[in-house]
Amino acid sequence: MSVLLRVRDLAVAYGHIEAVKGLTFHLNTGEITALVGANGAGKSTTLLALSGLLKPARGKIEFDGEDITALPAHQIVKRGVVQVAEGRAILTTLTVAENLVLGAYTRTDKAEIAASLDEVYALFPRLKDRADQFAGNLSGGEQQMLAIGRALMAKPKLLLLDEPSMGLAPIMVQEIFRTLVEINRRGLTILLVEQNVRQALKIARHGYVIETGEIVLADSGENLLANPKVEEAYLGG
Structure with missing residues (x-):
């Protein structure tokens, strides 16, 4: 399995506060990977850095074999990394x-x-x-x-999704997640950031658990779902 995105020692700061503290992870081509954790753990900040909307304090982001760490956001979109922002950001008029x-x-x-x-x-x-x-x-x-x-209209190679289930009725959440599985089945690589840990890990091949800006667990989605630490912290176990 080839690696589409490789992140090494990624740190992102807001002023003097380091929100993301040296993340290292990778995404395999054609897979759904989940980045899960509590609100404020650094998940959205990580996506903003991958999109070029926040500049890392340190670290390296490689996409499709190219170092994109210093590229502006529009150049990253042109290379095939497209984000669906939290809150949707559609043009209502x-x-x-x-x-x-x-x-x-x-x-x-x-x-x-x-x-x-x-x-x-x-x-x-x-x-x-x-x-x-x-x-x-x-x-x-x-x-x-x-x-x-x-986002799909941009013909992305990598789709970054920030909290797609937020504020939705359960039946609609199921529909959105079914569609994500279908999009992935057609070959699109997905990085899914979610507070709905159970739903995210059910559809993800791999998962990373982030706490206070650091990855604390990494495993297959299936194994993380069955992990007592994950169950206790995020699944009401």
Whole structure:
């Protein structure tokens, strides 16, 4: 299995406070990897650093064999790393279709963009039904589908997802996670950041548990689910 993303000794600070303290981990091509932990553990900060939206205090980020540590965010997107931000960040005064097309802003082939749009509508039929509606009129779950769909329009090699289940009804959470499995089955590598530890580890091949900016456990998703420490700390055991 080839390594798509390799992170070495990644540290990120806000002023004098080190939020991420020397993380070392990797993602295998074509797998779902979960980064789980409590609120404030440093999960979102890690994703922002991988996206180029926060500059690391130290460490190295390699993507597809290239050092991307110092690259600006738009260059990282062009290389195929696309993030779905916590809180979705859709443009509520644009239609669903307009939001999706915006996701393809780094691409120029109109026929391929149209094909990607068809793929997103096949994955999320609700979005097709609401294509001409303003995105602000969608439910929370539909907005999350739109945010994921917009990210897919960029044709990513790696999808970074920050808390996709946050604030959603349980039935919608199940639907979102089923779709993530389907997207991964089609070959997309996913890094999933989640407070919903059970759901994340159920679909992840590998998982890392982060506490106060440090990785404290690393194993297969299955083994972490069965780990008494994880059960006690995160699964209500």
